[in-house]
Amino acid sequence: MRRSRQRDAILSVVKSTDCHPTADWVYHEARRRIPGLSLGTVYRNLKVLCELGWVRCYEGPGGVSRFDGAVATHHHFRCDRCGEMQDVDAPVDASLDRQVADRTGLDVRYHVLEFRGLCEGCRLERRRSSGSEVEDQH
Amino acid sequence: MRRSRQRDAILSVVKSTDCHPTADWVYHEARRRIPGLSLGTVYRNLKVLCELGWVRCYEGPGGVSRFDGAVATHHHFRCDRCGEMQDVDAPVDASLDRQVADRTGLDVRYHVLEFRGLCEGCRLERRRSSGSEVEDQH
DNA sequence: AGACATACTAATAACGGTTACCATTATTGA
DNA sequence: TCAATAATGGTAACCGTTATTAGTATGTCT
Numbered sequence: 233m234r235r236s237r238q239r240d241a242i243l244s245v246v247k248s249t250d251c252h253p254t255a256d257w258v259y260h261e262a263r264r265r266i267p268g269l270s271l272g273t274v275y276r277n278l279k280v281l282c283e284l285g286w287v288r289c290y291e292g293p294g295g296v297s298r299f300d301g302a303v304a305t306h307h308h309f310r311c312d313r314c315g316e317m318q319d320v321d322a323p324v325d326a327s328l329d330r331q332v333a334d335r336t337g338l339d340v341r342y343h344v345l346e347f348r349g350l351c352e353g354c355r356l357e358r359r360r361s362s363g364s365e366v367e368d369q370h
Numbered sequence: 371m372r373r374s375r376q377r378d379a380i381l382s383v384v385k386s387t388d389c390h391p392t393a394d395w396v397y398h399e400a401r402r403r404i405p406g407l408s409l410g411t412v413y414r415n416l417k418v419l420c421e422l423g424w425v426r427c428y429e430g431p432g433g434v435s436r437f438d439g440a441v442a443t444h445h446h447f448r449c450d451r452c453g454e455m456q457d458v459d460a461p462v463d464a465s466l467d468r469q470v471a472d473r474t475g476l477d478v479r480y481h482v483l484e485f486r487g488l489c490e491g492c493r494l495e496r497r498r499s500s501g502s503e504v505e506d507q508h
Numbered sequence: 509a510g511a512c513a514t515a516c517t518a519a520t521a522a523c524g525g526t527t528a529c530c531a532t533t534a535t536t537g538a
Numbered sequence: 539t540c541a542a543t544a545a546t547g548g549t550a551a552c553c554g555t556t557a558t559t560a561g562t563a564t565g566t567c568t
Binding site (some may be wrong): 406 | 543544547548553
């Protein structure tokens with residue numbers, strides 16, 4: 233695998249934030265350093281970096297992926313309204329995978345635990361705009 | 371809200387399987403009863419049924435949603451290769467939400483726990499086609 | 509340094525699941 | 539029965555992502 237300014241920039245952008253950016257966010261941020269950068273290049277390299285294990289990818293509502301430079305297993309909170317993710321320090325129980333594998337016979341490699349609700353901003357936003365809106369399920 | 375043959379059929383299809391079908395699968399299945407059924411109608415009603423809480427929706431890789439007629443909280447195994455889901459009888463810890471809420475101040479409503487790996491079929495498939503393929507991360 | 513092989517890029521078109529639109533149809537309450 | 543209007547079918551638009559392709563940059567070998 234060869235090296236490129238573009239890939240370096242993309243990796244550095246993802247590693248330098250904990251906001252769990254979308255591909256589009258990474259694109260705009262990296263373009264500040266490399267103005268001619270193409271969106272396709274961002275997608276291609278994010279995929280490569282995931283396969284290499286340098287970054288992690290979390291797929292979410294609307295088919296939008298979010299990326300994370302923190303590759304150690306940890307859990308997240310995700311907002312049901314805007315889709316933003318943030319880290320959460322819930323305990324990581326690696327033995328869960330083994331337990332489920334033993335009980336089911338499935339080839340369990342890892343698990344994803346995501347807490348859901350409304351983030352601060354969206355809670356305020358919703359309260360302001362309409363107190364009588366459709367309640368979300370769950 | 372009015373009633374319609376179409377919505378009845380769609381709900382009944384989702385409720386009558388535990389295969390966690392995609393919208394497309396529901397569409398083809400429901401068309402066996404209502405030949406003129408439109409795909410848009412399936413999507414529109416699945417969304418309504420989710421909002422009513424009659425079915426659950428799990429978004430996954432590739433922007434593909436899967437639906438579940440079992441609305442009681444439970445966890446799943448999802449295949450990294452084909453995306454199929456199946457139920458898993460891992461314990462549901464409702465107190466987790468409270469714990470994370472207390473620790474973070476976030477408005478945690480629920481959580482999603484998904485075990486990942488390769489399903490039976492994909493494991494065989496992968497072994498057959500190539501023993502020297504790229505290993506997946508995690 | 510120069511030249512070669514080829515991985516990588518930029519630009520753009522295609523793709524696939526989902527949603528929006530709108531004229532027509534079907535359900536419901538009076 | 540009949541009017542009001544929610545729901546449908548058909549189709550086009552949407553949007554994040556992926557594929558294509560001609561051209562560029564990188565690493566290697568001499």
